[in-house]
Amino acid sequence: MKTEFLIRDAIALDMAGIARVHTEGWRTGYAGIMPEEFLRGRSVEKSRALWEKKFAEQSGLILVAERGGGICGFVSGGKAREGLPGFDSELYAIYVDQNARGLGAGAALLGAFFGRQAALGARSCALWVLEENPSRKFYEKLGGELLPLRKPCQFGGKPLVEVAYGWRALRAGSLFS
Ligand SMILES: CC(C)(COP(=O)(O)OP(=O)(O)OC[C@H]1O[C@@H](n2cnc3c(N)ncnc32)[C@H](O)[C@@H]1OP(=O)(O)O)[C@@H](O)C(=O)NCCC(=O)NCCS
Structure with a gap:
């Protein structure tokens, strides 16, 4: 049975919690993919300042x-940025605490995000993910189509590649949960 999660819009006071989940998500999710020293250098305080600005x-x-x-x-996202032709919205980031993974929070967040984007007028959504990130399977499980797009990037001096997934037919209302 799936655990129940409350999915809601973020408020200003949530930025500290988001920064904690985000920073831990990088440390645990990208260990072995990005250089260790680079990941150790990420701080919750810096992340919090960035999230407060973004909010x-x-x-x-x-x-x-x-x-x-x-x-x-x-989960965060908005209008599709450059490089995703044919898609009008983009998921910028989705992270779940390591001790809460595999319980349905990710699917609930993704479904609610797509539903909200559709209600705002978006017809489609895409995202970039590191080619080496095992979380790619999450997107595949939830119907993401691997797009014929690749983008070189660099983290902590290490060259990496991002690939893109897309959903071409969003509909209003929450999916997956
Ligand atoms: C990707 C992430 C958000 C998924 O969240 P989650 O709460 O663990 O996902 P869910 O429990 O809702 O999983 C939904 C489905 O995807 C599958 N899935 C999730 N992560 C998976 C993985 N790494 N490999 C294979 N399948 C996976 C689940 O098994 C589940 O399938 P089921 O319905 O058949 O049981 C979470 O693992 C995470 O935060 N990862 C690290 C950060 C990251 O890489 N984010 C993406 C940046 S682009």
Whole structure:
């Protein structure tokens, strides 16, 4: 049976929790993919400042997943940025606490995000993910189509490649949960 998560819009006070989940998500999710020293250099404080700025700009959608009164995951996104032809919205980041993974929070966040984007008028959504990231399977499981797009990137001096997944027919209302 799937665990129940409350999915809601983020408020300003959530930025500290989002920064914690995000920073831990990088440390645990990208260990062995990005250089260790680079990952150790990521700080919750710096991340919090960036999330507070992003929230204040109100330029996109940020949803959080709560369990037992605390934030255990988030998703953020908005208009598709350059390089995703044919897609009008983009998921910029989705992270779930390591101890809450595999319980349905990610699917609930993704479904709610797509539903909200559709309600805002988006017809499709795409995202970039590191080619080596095992979380790619999550997107495949949830119907993402591997797009014929590749983008070189660099983290901590290490050259890596991002690939893209797309969903071409969003509909209003939450999917997957
Ligand atoms: C990717 C992530 C958000 C998924 O969240 P989650 O809460 O663990 O996902 P769910 O429990 O909702 O999983 C939904 C389905 O995807 C599958 N899935 C999730 N992660 C998977 C993985 N790494 N490999 C294979 N399948 C996976 C689950 O088994 C589940 O399938 P089921 O319905 O048949 O049981 C989470 O693993 C995470 O935060 N990863 C690290 C950060 C990251 O890489 N984010 C993506 C950046 S682009």
